[in-house]
Amino acid sequence: DIQMTQSPSSLSASVGDKVTITCQASQDISNDLNWYQQKPGKAPKLLIYGAFSLEVGAPSRFRGSGSGTDFTLTISSLQPEDFARYYCQQYGNVPYTFGQGTKVEIK
Amino acid sequence: QVQLLQSGAAVKKPGASVRLACQASAYNFATYKIQWVRQAPGESLEWMGWVNPANGDTHISQKFHDRVTLITDTSANTAYMELSSLRSEDTALYFCARGRGVAAGLFDHWGQGSLVTVSS
DSSP states (O other), rough: OOOOOESSEEEEOOOTTTTTEEEEEESOOOOOOEEEOOOSSOOOOOEEEETEEEEETTTTTTTEEEEEEEEEEEOOOGGGOOOOEEEEOSSSSSEEEEEEOOEEEOO | OOEEEEEOOOETTTTHHHHHHHHSSSSSSGGSEEEEEOOOOTOOOOOEEEEEEEOOOEEEEEEGTTTTEEETTTTEEEEEEEEOOOOOOOEEEEEEEEESSSSGGGEEEEOOOOOEEOOO
């Protein structure tokens, strides 16, 4: 199975800050990488697919980059509604696997 | 708009089985695979498998291959996931999601989740 490792596990930031979350795959997955946002008690929401494509309806402050084994999710200017947990997910190989998540908290 | 409506919470004893439903609306049900993902309390997300409503094909994670059954009822636009031989570690929130794109690997719409509690 492909292991997905996110860092950091959690971070504290203020509204307006630029935030960067990284995700590393245990083997090359090309661009087969998605990012999701999840709020407590809710289902995940697709933000970025194919490593860098913004899902319809997702705010443009979210940006994905990377390929191969190293990927990044950047939030250009953190908004109050962005405080949540973020997961990366690879779909290059089954079983599809998720990172352990990054919790973005209010500083 | 696209919606996936899941069945309610269930409490089961160890060794029992549970069947969860996921009813889709506002899109052609046969066009997209249905993915199943679970999340244990405080944990990350874990993919379980997919079912293709168009032909009934399934792909189940090796971890669950002997305990999970995935089926669909296209007349009711509903997918079902049955998990057998339940144990305490199966206590989790179970989600269905619509799979889009390459390998149906983009989970673009999700159900609200069905909480399964396994306790004696």
